Amino acid sequence: MLKSFVIGSGLISLALAANNSTLTTATPDVKSACSFDDFTATASADVASIAACPTAVGEIIIEGDSFGSIELNGLEQLYGSLEVNNATKAVTFNAATLQLVSGELAFSGNTVLQTLNLAQLTTVGSLSLKALPALENAGLTSGITSADAIVVSDTGLSTLEGINVVKLKTLDINNNGNIELIDSGLQQVTDSLSISYNSDQVDVKLDQLTSVKDMVLQSIGSISLANLTSTNGSLSFSSSSIEKIEISSLKSIGNSLTINKNSDLTEIEFSKLTSIGGALQISDNDDLSSFSGFPELKTVGGSVNINGSFDNGTFESLDRVSGGFNLRSSGDLSCEEFNELNSDGDIKGDKYYCSGADKETSSSSAKSRSSEETSSSSDDSESDESSSSSKSSDSGASKSVGGILGFILGAAALGVSLY
Ligand SMILES: *[C@@H]1O[C@H](CO)[C@@H](O)[C@H](O)[C@H]1NC(C)=O
Ligand SMILES: *[C@@H]1O[C@H](CO)[C@@H](O)[C@H](O)[C@H]1NC(C)=O
Ligand SMILES: *[C@@H]1O[C@H](CO)[C@@H](O)[C@H](O)[C@H]1NC(C)=O
Ligand SMILES: *[C@@H]1O[C@H](CO)[C@@H](O)[C@H](O)[C@H]1NC(C)=O
Ligand SMILES: *[C@@H]1O[C@H](CO)[C@@H](O)[C@H](O)[C@H]1NC(C)=O
Numbered sequence: 368m369l370k371s372f373v374i375g376s377g378l379i380s381l382a383l384a385a386n387n388s389t390l391t392t393a394t395p396d397v398k399s400a401c402s403f404d405d406f407t408a409t410a411s412a413d414v415a416s417i418a419a420c421p422t423a424v425g426e427i428i429i430e431g432d433s434f435g436s437i438e439l440n441g442l443e444q445l446y447g448s449l450e451v452n453n454a455t456k457a458v459t460f461n462a463a464t465l466q467l468v469s470g471e472l473a474f475s476g477n478t479v480l481q482t483l484n485l486a487q488l489t490t491v492g493s494l495s496l497k498a499l500p501a502l503e504n505a506g507l508t509s510g511i512t513s514a515d516a517i518v519v520s521d522t523g524l525s526t527l528e529g530i531n532v533v534k535l536k537t538l539d540i541n542n543n544g545n546i547e548l549i550d551s552g553l554q555q556v557t558d559s560l561s562i563s564y565n566s567d568q569v570d571v572k573l574d575q576l577t578s579v580k581d582m583v584l585q586s587i588g589s590i591s592l593a594n595l596t597s598t599n600g601s602l603s604f605s606s607s608s609i610e611k612i613e614i615s616s617l618k619s620i621g622n623s624l625t626i627n628k629n630s631d632l633t634e635i636e637f638s639k640l641t642s643i644g645g646a647l648q649i650s651d652n653d654d655l656s657s658f659s660g661f662p663e664l665k666t667v668g669g670s671v672n673i674n675g676s677f678d679n680g681t682f683e684s685l686d687r688v689s690g691g692f693n694l695r696s697s698g699d700l701s702c703e704e705f706n707e708l709n710s711d712g713d714i715k716g717d718k719y720y721c722s723g724a725d726k727e728t729s730s731s732s733a734k735s736r737s738s739e740e741t742s743s744s745s746d747d748s749e750s751d752e753s754s755s756s757s758k759s760s761d762s763g764a765s766k767s768v769g770g771i772l773g774f775i776l777g778a779a780a781l782g783v784s785l786y
């Protein structure tokens with residue numbers, strides 16, 4: 368099952384295996400020797416007392432520099448949590464019989480830890496692997512099929528074979544310099560999915576993912592989201608070397624969409640996207656010369672904020688922007704289309720600004736009332752930052768481009784930023 372996802376060497380495989388993420392929360396009765404209440408193990412004998420229990424209950428911490436290896440073979444189920452922190456001399460961790468940890472299983476700051484053996488582990492509340500620079504193998508031979516949260520941060524791993532969950536609350540893979548490919552069968556993330564600062568060119572394939580709440584992707588090389596149809600939160604693509612962002616099945620974004628600082632990006636394609644609940648920001652993408660890639664986009668619930676050197680850019684279906692509109696282009700793109708949107712009253716927010724190949728045009732509803740006045744009204748523009756939400760019904764007429772031209776020219780002459 369895993370094999371079909373193996374494409375390259377650095378691989379995170381979250382296979383298709385659908386399994387049940389409902390953890391049993393019932394805590395079994397165990398003899399008192401296997402009940403560990405805030406137990407901290409600092410010596411091998413302490414660890415042996417845990418390993419002597421097939422089923423243990425409690426919150427266990429293993430820490431300190433007295434271990435070369437940590438031997439937990441014997442322990443099968445832990446109802447509670449296990450943290451292995453700052454065991455700075457431990458090279459191996461063996462828990463080959465462990466099947467379940469109902470709470471958190473966390474490894475952190477184990478600087479020379481090379482090998483984990485979690486051969487039978489299938490079920491965890493959460494798995495956290497942090498600051499494990501020497502770790503090359505997560506040792507998940509059976510594979511985790513049930514978990515709420517997975518964090519892999521700052522490890523030496525080049526692959527995460529064995530993380531086979533299909534539904535998670537959170538997935539956070541960051542700062543693992545050896546991970547070059549994340550190819551996953553994950554279908555749903557109900558809270559947040561974050562992939563940041565792994566290998567610069569990390570290819571991210573999440574083709575089974577259909578829904579996610581928030582998703583943050585930073586410093587990635589490519590992205591494939593073939594089945595993503597909805598996101599209730601925000602989507603952010605930034606500081607990446609991706610050349611193309613194409614999400615062809617996505618219909619709606621609950622909150623904002625941000626595409627920022629992707630220096631090689633030349634193409635954006637959101638062919639079915641009809642609504643963005645929050646803001647749309649497309650900024651500082653040096654090679655992006657067109658933002659035409661939103662043919663069905665009708666509504667933006669926040670503001671639109673776009674800058675760059677654009678020769679093309681159009682929103683064919685856009686008819687409502689609840690916030691302001693700020694477009695700054697140094698290319699051949701004309702503002703004509705956007706000026707029209709504004710004069711039609713489709714930009715509901717106070718502020719409108721567009722600078723392109725033609726003259727710059729701007730307005731704000733508060734100011735437009737005084738647009739017949741002279742440039743002295745520019746003082747007001749500072750103060751209406753704070754009242755920008757008190758906006759209204761007068762926008763259609765008052766925002767007519769011609770009507771406010773006097774003000775604009777005055778404000779521009781004074782170098783006032785209107786947005
Ligand atoms: C789900 O769990 C069952 C029982 O533990 C196991 O037999 C099965 O292989 C798992 N299914 C998948 C798809 O992993
Ligand atoms: C999940 O597993 C538990 C225990 O095996 C079972 O009672 C429950 O019905 C399963 N839930 C789903 C959604 O499969
Ligand atoms: C591990 O050690 C580091 C550095 O000494 C310290 O900052 C950190 O709090 C320790 N972590 C835990 C969980 O004890
Ligand atoms: C997203 O929101 C919709 C409607 O509010 C809800 O039905 C759906 O379950 C949510 N999806 C997720 C993944 O949270
Ligand atoms: C989309 O998801 C379906 C169902 O899981 C799957 O069969 C299909 O291969 C996925 N599409 C792509 C392009 O991976």
Ligand SMILES: *[C@@H]1O[C@H](CO)[C@@H](O)[C@H](O)[C@H]1NC(C)=O
Pocket residue numbers: 650651672673674695
């Ligand atoms: C583009 O917009 C972003 C976000 O508003 C801003 O931080 C950045 O400074 C702008 N870049 C330029 C060159 O104006």
Ligand SMILES: *[C@@H]1O[C@H](CO)[C@@H](O)[C@H](O)[C@H]1NC(C)=O
Pocket residue numbers: 657659678679
């Ligand atoms: C961009 O605009 C130019 C000139 O207006 C046009 O020739 C070209 O076809 C456009 N490119 C795209 C991708 O729309």
